[in-house]
Amino acid sequence: MESMNEEVQMYESKPSMSAGVCLFTIFYIWQRTFNEQCTSVTNKSLGAMVISAVVGLSAMAWPGPLSHIVLAPSMASGTSAEEPCALSHIANVSTGVVLIFATALFLAEPLRLISKKASLRASYVAAVLVCHALHEGYGNPRIVHKSFELGRLSKAFDNFRIVQLTDIHVGATVGRSQLQKVVNRVNELKPDLIVITGDLIDGFDEPALIRSALEPLSQLRSAMGSYYVTGNHEYFFGSASERVLGELEGQLNDWGIRRLKNEFVSIGDALDNELGFDLAGIDDFDNGGNVTAAVAGRNPERELVLLAHQPNSIRSATQHGVGLQLSGHTHGGQMFPLHYACFFANSYVAGAHVHEEHGQSTQIYVSRGTRQGGAPMRLFAPTEITHLTLRSKHHRIQQPTQCNVSESLENTYSGR
Numbered sequence: 001m002e003s004m005n006e007e008v009q010m011y012e013s014k015p016s017m018s019a020g021v022c023l024f025t026i027f028y029i030w031q032r033t034f035n036e037q038c039t040s041v042t043n044k045s046l047g048a049m050v051i052s053a054v055v056g057l058s059a060m061a062w063p064g065p066l067s068h069i070v071l072a073p074s075m076a077s078g079t080s081a082e083e084p085c086a087l088s089h090i091a092n093v094s095t096g097v098v099l100i101f102a103t104a105l106f107l108a109e110p111l112r113l114i115s116k117k118a119s120l121r122a123s124y125v126a127a128v129l130v131c132h133a134l135h136e137g138y139g140n141p142r143i144v145h146k147s148f149e150l151g152r153l154s155k156a157f158d159n160f161r162i163v164q165l166t167d168i169h170v171g172a173t174v175g176r177s178q179l180q181k182v183v184n185r186v187n188e189l190k191p192d193l194i195v196i197t198g199d200l201i202d203g204f205d206e207p208a209l210i211r212s213a214l215e216p217l218s219q220l221r222s223a224m225g226s227y228y229v230t231g232n233h234e235y236f237f238g239s240a241s242e243r244v245l246g247e248l249e250g251q252l253n254d255w256g257i258r259r260l261k262n263e264f265v266s267i268g269d270a271l272d273n274e275l276g277f278d279l280a281g282i283d284d285f286d287n288g289g290n291v292t293a294a295v296a297g298r299n300p301e302r303e304l305v306l307l308a309h310q311p312n313s314i315r316s317a318t319q320h321g322v323g324l325q326l327s328g329h330t331h332g333g334q335m336f337p338l339h340y341a342c343f344f345a346n347s348y349v350a351g352a353h354v355h356e357e358h359g360q361s362t363q364i365y366v367s368r369g370t371r372q373g374g375a376p377m378r379l380f381a382p383t384e385i386t387h388l389t390l391r392s393k394h395h396r397i398q399q400p401t402q403c404n405v406s407e408s409l410e411n412t413y414s415g416r
């Protein structure tokens, strides 16, 4: 709990620390664009006002006191209670615009030695990239298909299909309508299992809003159920975090979506290894996530899939015989050049990898996220709904066309 409070304090203290960065950003962008490119004092003054307004709006979306100006009305007085308001979208988009322009101008610095127009051309490129990032951020997530061969998975589960959602961040820029589109797309895939790997909500803690904003999740359908684990953003409520997690867990449980809290469940038959495998889930890595506790007492001969929000759980997962870890958290970097910050802070940024350590190995898949927190923009890191197919190592001997177990149980769960 102590570390969580420290994290909340750090989270809320960023605006004051960032005041200097804010002023420097305004001056830098203005200097490279309007001051160097314009001769008219009027245009320079106009440019300074526009840039100050955009940077000022973006500051409202940063964590801290100013964010309450954006977030509170966004969830309480938008077009409907479950949809973020226009101010919240504008403030968060401004953040992305500032990042893209500042990055483009900075990368163009060496070219200024060659051409006086380098900064101007960089601004044109930045404008195009802003449009692309908005298109990716507000567009529907693409379906990413991945397949993983697991050594202990029985033939009965060959071709078992899991849909992974992660980092939806319902809150500042993601509302009920976007969530509804995601749910519709998931149901079209007719998965055997649905998993949500954290950061489902972001920034609001009212029980009525949790219920109404997340209600589309009640329509999720799969042959063998839905499970979720917490991400770090579910703990960004200070002393209210326990209450929020309780509200969230109770509501999702009513809709048939079970939280895995450092524990495992059997998918299929709990006793017959030929007719089941284990699904474990842990709390967020920085907020009590414990793989050791999650897998305690299970049969190591059974296949094991782990839900863990942060990729950094992979070391512990490898020590505990996890066959496949499913994670999110990084957003794949979300917007260039944040990919590099993600690379240094996380074991893996995006995609499928095999982690090897001390003679053990575990496969991991890191989703780029179904939606995003903060700026509703994506630059070289598109959103995704991940459609995973598990393959038994025996599939090379016999290749069934459909997962046998899910076919037999489909009628049991399809009415949920």
Ligand SMILES: [Fe+2]
Pocket (backbone or CB within 6 Å): 167, 169, 199, 231, 233, 329, 330, 331, 373
């Ligand atoms: Fe996230």
